[in-house]
Amino acid sequence: MTAVRGKGFPVETVETVEGLAVIAFGDGTELEAWLEQHHGDTPGIWLLLAKKGTDLPSPTADEILDGTLVYGWITGKRITRDERTYLQKITPRRPRSLWSQVNVRQVEALTAAGRMREPGLAEVRAARADGRWEAAYPSQKDATVPDDLAEALAADPRASAAFDALGKTDRYLVILSLWQARTAKTRAARLARAVAALAAGGKPR
Template sequence: MARAAEDVERLEPADRAAWRAWLAAHHARPAPVWLVLRKGRDAPLTQDAAVEEALCFGWIDSLPRKLDEQRWMLLVSPRKPRSPWSRVNKARVERLVAAGLMAPPGLSKVAAAQADGSWDVYEAAESLEEPAGLTTALAAVPDAAAAWARFAPSARKGILWWIAAARTPETRAKRMAETARLAAMGLRANFPESRGR
């Protein structure tokens, strides 16, 4: 059962070193934290630095949320097994490894992802390569392929990520069919503004 946002611990480290020290001590805990960050360029812990440190210890960022006029929060949690890796985070890991900053827990998550295939799940989506099943689904629905081609590359990438993240072939096929059905109506699958229409 998902935890309510109010039930998740808040953590406001003084700086990058304090965040890294917290991760070193708590990386094995299963629960997420709301990482409280200050706004502005002078913030002692930037979002990029926070995400880099999280990756070093096998954690990942997800939801941002406004807290007040000076601060905001980022939900950070242990990376789940078989969770796909974005190209951006893979590049971050490459830099962190080269700099000698990756800690054993983070290296372990990377090795597991490379072994189970989740390291490369998003590669085709990042390059806007359509899976064969999607091409077939779009061709089967009148106007779907033409509408799909008009979607912005960023929208197509988001939909391709959603399809690629499906855990079973059945879910993947359903997502491709939904993509074609909605595209024929000019709507983008898995986009909030498309829901409920």
């Protein structure tokens, strides 16, 4: 597949990563126009994005988030490409994929503004129907220690001390793993593993 040259990129590239095309867009409008045509006929793409401090135009993080939500897609991992650019994967949302509270709030704002399109609305309806909408997980900024984790840590001083010594990101990953458990049994198992790892002086995995 051939990468599409965005307006600000002077050289057209022929590039794929992990089997997906690399595409450069000059702004969010170009990205949404592409998604309008191709949201249902491709397994995903890599966005070719400009790093801060360069003079290459590309969609902003907010534009990427809005465009993907509008058409039922999600953002994925980022990887460095060169000194001026990086790549970000965007893909159609998979069935039963979890929602974040950040995305829930943004969809509500996009809906109020009349910007949501049917592919995105269909994903919202599915998430509301099966409970994923109400179970959306918090961002690192908003996450708090859930009751079951707090009780388990209170019962194990070594695990509690180890948890308190973790950095913000590692603490969030412990909390996030519990939020993302699809069943009570899975959540309980993850909680037990996390507490055991902390008590043993390691990081939960």
